[in-house]
Amino acid sequence: MSRSELHVLWVAAVLASATTSVALAKDYGLGRPATPAEIAEWDIDVRPDGQGLPRGRGSVAEGQVLYDEQCASCHGTFGEGGPHMALAGGVGSLKTATPMRTIGSKLNYATTLFDYIYRAMPFHAPKSLTIDQTYAVSAYVLHLNDILPADAVLDQDSLPKVVMPNRDGYTRDHGMGSVNGKPDVHNTLCMKSCEKTVEITSQLPPGFTEQVYGDVSKHFRRYSAFPGAGEAGGSASAQEKSAGGKSQGLQLAQQHGCMACHGLANRIVGPGFSEIAARYQGQADARTMLMDKLVKGGAGNWGAVPMPPQTAVPETDRQLLVEWILRGVPE
Amino acid sequence: MKDKQPKPGRIIPVPENFLSPADISRRRALKALLAGSAAAVSGAAFSGDESGGKLGVPPWSKSLGKPVGANPYGLPSEFERHVIRRESPGLTTSPHSSVVFTPLQNLFGIITPNGLHFERDHGGRPDIDPSQHRLMINGLVRQPKIYTMDDLLRFPSVSRIHFIECGANTAMEWANVSVPTVQYTHGMLSCAEWTGVMLSTLLDDCGFDRKRAKYILAEGADAPSLTRTVPIEMALDDVMVAYGQNGEMLRPENGYPLRLLVPGVQGVSSVKWLRRIEVGDQPWNTREESLHYSDLMPDGMSRQYTWIQECKSVITSPSGGQKLLDKGYYQITGLAWSGRGRIKRVDVSTDGGRNWRTAELQDPILPKALTRFRIDWHWNGEPALLQSRAVDETGYVQPKMRQLREVRGTRSIYHNNAIQTWKVDPSGDVHNVQV
Numbered sequence: 082m083s084r085s086e087l088h089v090l091w092v093a094a095v096l097a098s099a100t101t102s103v104a105l106a107k108d109y110g111l112g113r114p115a116t117p118a119e120i121a122e123w124d125i126d127v128r129p130d131g132q133g134l135p136r137g138r139g140s141v142a143e144g145q146v147l148y149d150e151q152c153a154s155c156h157g158t159f160g161e162g163g164p165h166m167a168l169a170g171g172v173g174s175l176k177t178a179t180p181m182r183t184i185g186s187k188l189n190y191a192t193t194l195f196d197y198i199y200r201a202m203p204f205h206a207p208k209s210l211t212i213d214q215t216y217a218v219s220a221y222v223l224h225l226n227d228i229l230p231a232d233a234v235l236d237q238d239s240l241p242k243v244v245m246p247n248r249d250g251y252t253r254d255h256g257m258g259s260v261n262g263k264p265d266v267h268n269t270l271c272m273k274s275c276e277k278t279v280e281i282t283s284q285l286p287p288g289f290t291e292q293v294y295g296d297v298s299k300h301f302r303r304y305s306a307f308p309g310a311g312e313a314g315g316s317a318s319a320q321e322k323s324a325g326g327k328s329q330g331l332q333l334a335q336q337h338g339c340m341a342c343h344g345l346a347n348r349i350v351g352p353g354f355s356e357i358a359a360r361y362q363g364q365a366d367a368r369t370m371l372m373d374k375l376v377k378g379g380a381g382n383w384g385a386v387p388m389p390p391q392t393a394v395p396e397t398d399r400q401l402l403v404e405w406i407l408r409g410v411p412e
Numbered sequence: 413m414k415d416k417q418p419k420p421g422r423i424i425p426v427p428e429n430f431l432s433p434a435d436i437s438r439r440r441a442l443k444a445l446l447a448g449s450a451a452a453v454s455g456a457a458f459s460g461d462e463s464g465g466k467l468g469v470p471p472w473s474k475s476l477g478k479p480v481g482a483n484p485y486g487l488p489s490e491f492e493r494h495v496i497r498r499e500s501p502g503l504t505t506s507p508h509s510s511v512v513f514t515p516l517q518n519l520f521g522i523i524t525p526n527g528l529h530f531e532r533d534h535g536g537r538p539d540i541d542p543s544q545h546r547l548m549i550n551g552l553v554r555q556p557k558i559y560t561m562d563d564l565l566r567f568p569s570v571s572r573i574h575f576i577e578c579g580a581n582t583a584m585e586w587a588n589v590s591v592p593t594v595q596y597t598h599g600m601l602s603c604a605e606w607t608g609v610m611l612s613t614l615l616d617d618c619g620f621d622r623k624r625a626k627y628i629l630a631e632g633a634d635a636p637s638l639t640r641t642v643p644i645e646m647a648l649d650d651v652m653v654a655y656g657q658n659g660e661m662l663r664p665e666n667g668y669p670l671r672l673l674v675p676g677v678q679g680v681s682s683v684k685w686l687r688r689i690e691v692g693d694q695p696w697n698t699r700e701e702s703l704h705y706s707d708l709m710p711d712g713m714s715r716q717y718t719w720i721q722e723c724k725s726v727i728t729s730p731s732g733g734q735k736l737l738d739k740g741y742y743q744i745t746g747l748a749w750s751g752r753g754r755i756k757r758v759d760v761s762t763d764g765g766r767n768w769r770t771a772e773l774q775d776p777i778l779p780k781a782l783t784r785f786r787i788d789w790h791w792n793g794e795p796a797l798l799q800s801r802a803v804d805e806t807g808y809v810q811p812k813m814r815q816l817r818e819v820r821g822t823r824s825i826y827h828n829n830a831i832q833t834w835k836v837d838p839s840g841d842v843h844n845v846q847v
Binding site: 111112115128164176193197254269271273280282284294297299300369373400404 | 492494495498500501502503504505506508509515517518534535548549550555556557558559560563564566567580583584586587588589590591592593595596616617629631635636637639643645646676687688690692694696697698699702703704706707708710711712713714715716717718719720722733734735751752753759763764765766767768769797801803808809810811812815816818819820822823825827831835843844845846847
């Protein structure tokens with residue numbers, strides 16, 4: 082065979098193998114079939130139409146026993162919240178300035194409650210509940226929300242039929258469902274004299290950063306072109322713990338008469354401050370909501386007695402007070 | 413001694429600028445004591461320098477350093493100890509369902525170092541042995557399958573740079589200013605080069621039902637086995653099953669050994685510690701897409717499946733908590749990004765949005781990735797309000813806080829992509845404000 086003949090053969094061989102590898106590209110021969118038993122073990126999700134619900138049953142009464150044992154310590158005896166979030170209450174609050182998002186007020190499908198409890202609760206021992214226990218405790222949580230009567234029993238057929246108060250409270254009519262969606266808020270590309278007036282509408286009260294975040298100047302590089310503010314200028318204020326070693330929050334609360342109606346822990350006319358802290362812990366918008374409540378006052382979250390608007394208290398003090406309350410009123 | 417402290421608005425000449433105020437006042441006190449003495453010890457940066465020069469010869473130039481390879485896995489200099497992720501005090505009730513924020517104020521370029529990528533877990537961070545980790549794909553597929561990590565590493569791989577931003581980034585700022593620095597206003601944001609298998613490759617490998625498939629469900633192997641629905645168009649477009657992060661395996665905090673990566677979509681969709689993908693024809697309405705990660709509107713309705721992170725930007729330097737030492741030249745720099753594609757342009761204002769100038773964009777400008785912008789600024793010592801405004805390739809212009817509130821109110825928690833304002837005081841102190 083001549084050299085050029087050899088070369089031709091070699092090229093042909095390479096082409097052939099290239100073609101084979103293209104043909105094989107879709108069949109990688111990787112992975113193995115999942116067995117039905119394996120799928121059953123892991124596929125625990127439940128859809129709003131009930132698909133995925135396992136066969137089983139549980140009653141409100143059984144759920145109560147379980148709840149008191151395994152859930153109440155974190156979520157409160159009546160689901161009102163405790164060290165962790167409330168599971169009940171707040172129905173009708175979503176439209177208001179102080180929305181409370183709970184199973185009763187916000188969740189649209191009871192199937193989601195079952196799905197979540199079965200995979201994730203109790204928090205420290207997830208996937209420890211049996212199917213029947215999950216039906217029972219779901220039923221009890223729904224009962225705590227006045228959605229199911231005391232004698233109710235839930236199973237794979239009845240659970241998807243439970244109508245949650247906020248069933249129709251969701252919309253997909255918005256632009257954030259796909260890359261090509263239409264935005265709902267529009268700005269323009271103005272370059273010159275765009276605003277007639279520029280007014281600062283919000284800033285942190287003096288002392289707030291130190292109280293909550295400590296010395297943030299330490300969060301910056303000392304040798305950078307912009308060292309932290311504390312580096313060159315000295316700390317803005319050391320006013321936190323002043324006279325008598327009382328916290329700034331407690332002083333403000335006494336100064337502004339909050340303690341007439343609120344105990345640190347105990348209820349007077351309004352709830353104890355630490356009760357408030359417990360209820361709203363972990364709610365990202367609690368600060369906003371409480372700031373609003375202090376301006377508007379009102380009743381309903383803790384009982385029928387209203388709180389008068391606290392507008393005589395300067396806004397910066399209100400912000401420090403809310404922060405102090407949410408941090409569990411450190412004395 | 414008060415007047416010995418460096419004053420705001422005045423630069424301390426080199427080398428003093430490299431020392432802490434305490435060092436400086438100590439040295440000045442010493443200098444006063446030694447005034448008149450011929451040995452100008454206090455004038456030298458390093459003790460032992462007799463030359464009277466300003467620089468001296470530092471100890472590290474007079475002795476051997478550490479042996480090569482002293483750190484088999486390299487760590488940042490000990491002088492960078494303050495460059496860390498941080499929790500925002502009081503934000504969450506459990507250290508296991510919480511978040512640590514990326515220190516954007518300390519970072520350069522667009523890539524977040526792996527140890528500083530923000531971390532948001534819903535039930536703690538598992539330590540998973542990759543040899544025991546499995547990915548299951550089931551649902552509307554011809555052949556439900558199980559893959560080992562070995563299998564996944566053998567599939568054709570891709571590497572892409574994308575940001576991940578939590579849907580709740582900037583959530584604390586909807587109604588008013590509530591946090592001091594860019595770490596807390598915008599630090600649920602990071603960007604990395606991710607390596608893995610395209611999800612479409614795996615879905616094809618299982619023969620998914622092209623006609624009926626409308627959504628997939630992604631599920632984690634962590635304690636709460638977090639689940640999220642992803643629409644099939646996205647799943648087939650640019651969604652990855654990732655194992656690599658900036659050249660190494662994922663960090664445990666970011667899903668080791670396997671995570672989903674849904675570019676441009678709120679971070680919770682990029683399910684960490686990914687153990688299962690199910691193909692279906694309806695969304696699942698999981699807890700993390702009904703009770704949470706849905707946007708409450710003023711009329712009480714919640715917008716659901718708000719996946720996309722719209723165009724946004726922030727100045728990272730100068731930013732809240734920093735201080736300008738003197739009038740004069742500064743480079744304003746920051747980050748811009750869009751869940752809908754590339755950044756087209758960023759404008760910067762130093763007068764609270766009255767007038768704008770267009771900033772320079774640093775290459776590469778990639779879709780659904782952070783883009784670094786920069787612009788020169790001469791500060792005249794007067795109060796200034798710094799803002800940045802990004803535009804993406806769809807022409808969408810990042811909105812003002814006021815414009816967002818007009819439509820969405822202040823209670824929606826998620827998707828706050830408003831223009832951020834930093835106020836520069838005449839003292840040089842920079843503060844978070846809203847206008």
